Amino acid sequence: MGDVDVSGGAGGLEARTEELELLARRFGGVATDCLGSSTSLHGYLVDGAVTTSVVLDPSGWARFETELVGALDGLHGLSWLGLRCGALDGELRAAAAAYRAVDQLDGALHDEVLGLVRLPGAFVAAGTQLAHSHDPAAAAQAGIAADPMAADVVVNELGLPAALVAAAAALPDGHGLAVPLGTDSRGIAGRPPRRLTDVVGDLAQRNADDAHHGAIDVRIITLAGGGRRVIVDVTGTKSWSPGRTSDVTSLTTNGRALVGRNTAYEQGVLSAMHKAGVRPEDDVMLVGHSEGGMVAVTTARDAVRCGRFHVTHVVTAGSPVGRTVGELPRSVQVLALENSTDVVPHLDGVANPDRPNVTTVSSAHGDHTVDGDHSLDTAYHRVAADTQASPDASVRAFLGSADDYFRGTHVTTHTFQVVRHY
Structure with a gap:
């Protein structure tokens, strides 16, 4: 049995960006509910019935206002909770986007980077084959076998995928x-x-x-x-x-x-x-x-x-x-x-x-x-x-x-x- 290199699959590593985004939306929904409720409850601070009660019960009015403000705007209050959930929504969405960007970058550049790294060795392999056989075709094939990932560099530098995307509809396929x-x-x-x-x-x-x-x-x-x-x-x-x-x-x-x-x-x-x-x-x-x-x-x-x-x-x-x-x-x-x-x-x-x-x-x-x-x-x-x-x-x-x-x-x-x- 030869040595194998395996990537992906059930045993690979994965950031489940869809689940991160789902969790973000749930936090966003909580943030919307909390801040909406907080805004509505703030109205009671200036409600006519409440403000006129200061004449009859000044200390009761002051206690009500103080406790409601604390419940809404104090540490761990409803407004604080809404803002914190909103922040978590943004952080999770940013994390999902970052994971996705890194994954895409790895896919786009992994083979291209390795192709560049291995290019000197490919030239050595091609040169050795040419010196031995004096056959340019055999030398080229030896170089390709030593660094097949160099094709990624050539393909991307020439812009071939983008050109194919643009031309695909025009190709005579029948x-x-x-x-x-x-x-x-x-x-x-x-x-x-x-x-x-x-x-x-x-x-x-x-x-x-x-x-x-x-x-x-x-x-x-x-x-x-x-x-x-x-x-x-x-x-x-x-x-x-x-x-x-x-x-x-x-x-x-x-x-x-x-x-x-x-x-x-x-x-x-x-x-x-x-x-x-x-x-x-x-x-x-x-x-x-x-x-x-x-x-x-x-x-x-x-x-x-x-x-x-x-x-x-x-x-x-x-x-x-x-x-x-x-x-x-x-x-x-x-x-x-x-x-x-x-x-x-x-x-x-x-x-x-x-x-x-x-x-x-x-x-x-x-x-x-x-x-x-x-x-x-x-x-x-x-x-x-x-x-x-x-x-x-x-x-x-x-x-x-x-x-x-x-x-x-x-x-x-x-x-x-x-x-x-x-």
Whole structure:
């Protein structure tokens, strides 16, 4: 087992800013009630009936005025209580805002700072490889493997995310259709998964079969008691075309999904689930590699929002989802697998957020080439094995929550090709 680095998840640290803000609103409500009552009660100090009573009972009037002023404006009086609750309201709101700002800053800068820190070592690795092999391409790949977080620096310095947000609506996306290809019972596709490596293995088989691009599958898993679970596998980029193309794995999908826009690929995934007979009450796990992981996240988000499907889990492998995974509701548990020498998860320019429902696990595998470090077979199957064996609390919590997906007695794997039409 390789060493793993885990962030987020059930075992991570979190400041519950929503709860801080809820508590702040309650203190604010108390402040409003106290100060409103205090203002109303101050009126009795100058009430006509009270002021005329000074003639009949001067000492009684003085005692009444003194005691009421003390109760309202003295230490721990009603006005004091209202002002103190108002101050607590402001302090809690400021604390929530500060926690949120620090969290956002950490996500935005964590990988970028580490990328800069490790940059000298990357230059050394590249120089050493160049001196040894005299191959500039091999030297560049050695440098990238030594410091994949440098991509965060490049992405942000070039302003690529902001440019994609501005251009996303104009990218020619069309709409996606799912073409049924039949069922697959070969090898791992014909066996119910028993562990995380089986999930990644079936995704790898679908990826290997993706001759026409956009291959996905919908696996209907039958449990011993008659219940069902569904695993949907979404493959990654195969086309580097930036223009109009029927291939949903193109750069258009990458650009839109990176910044959280829905895509024709997502439409095709949802259509495939419907055609495979997935029911609204079925628990669903979406699994994706690279671009497929980005599409899995936006598909889960939109399916849950509209109530069309009950997505409970998402597993991504080598996917840049830091800008979008935080949009998922807390009911969706996410496991983001990252090979620590793979540059692709850093192409969004931010680290994955630290959330109770988002667990990010990284370990080092691959062959120190861009393709090899991003491959399901040479890198991410091993990262999945490391994750499965990890005793980390967040990892155990995720796998425990997904246990029913690994208890099937039978599986039917429906295969589809998603295509884009205009």
